[in-house]
Amino acid sequence: MLRGLTLILAFQLAGLALEQIPGMPLPGPITGMILFFLYLLVTDGGFDPERETARKLLNHMPLFFIPAGAGIITLGSLLQEQALGITLALTLGTLVAFVVTGLLMQWLIR
Amino acid sequence: MTALINSPHFAITLTLAAYLAGHWIYRLTGKPSFLQPVVSGIALVCLALYVLGLDYERYMDGAAIIHFMLGTVTVALALPLYQNLKLIRTHLKPLAITLAVSGIVASGTAVGILWLTGADRGMLLSMATKSITTPFAISVTETIGGYPPLAAAFVMVTGILVAAFGGPILRITGVTHPAARGCAMGMTGHGVATARAFEMGPETGAFSALSIGLMGLYTAVVLGLIMP
Secondary structure, X not given: OHHHHHHHHHHHHHHHHHHOOOOOOXXXXXXXXXXXXXXXXXXXXXXXXXXXXXXXXXXOHHHHHHHHHHXXXXXXXXXXXXXXXXXXXXXXXXXXXXXXXXXXXXXXXX | OHHXXXXXXXXXXXXXXXXXXXXXXXXXOOOOHHHOHHHHHHHHHHHHHHHHOOOHHHHHHHOHHHHXXXXXXXXXXXXXXXXXXXXXXXXXXXXXXXXXXXXXXXXXXXXXXXXXXXXXXXXXXXXXXXXXXXXXXXXXXXXXXXXXXXXXXXXXXXXXXXXXXXXXXXXXXXXXXXXXXXXXXXXXXXXXXXXXXXXXXHHHHHHHHHHHHHHHHHHHHHHHHHOO
């Protein structure tokens, strides 16, 4: 567990280091994910410690959204002001994207 | 008492307890997708902050370690992406084209509609990540200058809508191929809809799971390049 966590944290740190490069389009954690992914490719799937740690973290992924998500408490007035636009964007936008994605993929496969 | 409430001990315990309570509520109500543990977890934390009169910034200071771990779990997402990689090889071209179109349509339509109703820049940027997995959406929004909590909320609502209405819409539109069903669920509804996709079948679920990572990476790169 500890070995796996150390390795994953090292990739997170490397991602943060690369984020400092000017013009880098990706946030540190996402770059870290790409590095971890490349590691898995190179090592043909990695080893038990990091796989087990990654699985344990992913099992409780939603826990880690809670502090950022609770920030919604400070944005109530903004949500209220733009409620109509937000509702339309979420419902119509999602419907269009969903239908386009399904039909396009099916058409391309056949 | 105030010192206690302002300590990390309180913020961390509150977050974990709210998450566990969210799980409990989810199971007790028969697992409806709109009551994802994280939804009630966030609601319970907000309720506690409101009742105790605690500043959000104070709470966030205390819970900083949990927010830090969001970056760690983002790195860990490489594992499911790697495990679903073999699916890419079998459908490389259709997947690449669908992803390229789907990413633009998912962000473009939502941001476009919001722009027509006169929303401000921060709000538009928070909407752009609505179809990607929450940890990606939060870190991308932090980088491009939106409101991360709104981005997280929009992601959750989008995932819940796709999970709830995706099945009937696939039937109406005649999308029957498991790969196409999985892509529709995962590319537009990320992890929340993927749980539903696995109930439709293992192949649909696997394509949906793969789509989460692909859509997240693609959207993050495109937004990072056009919004420096």
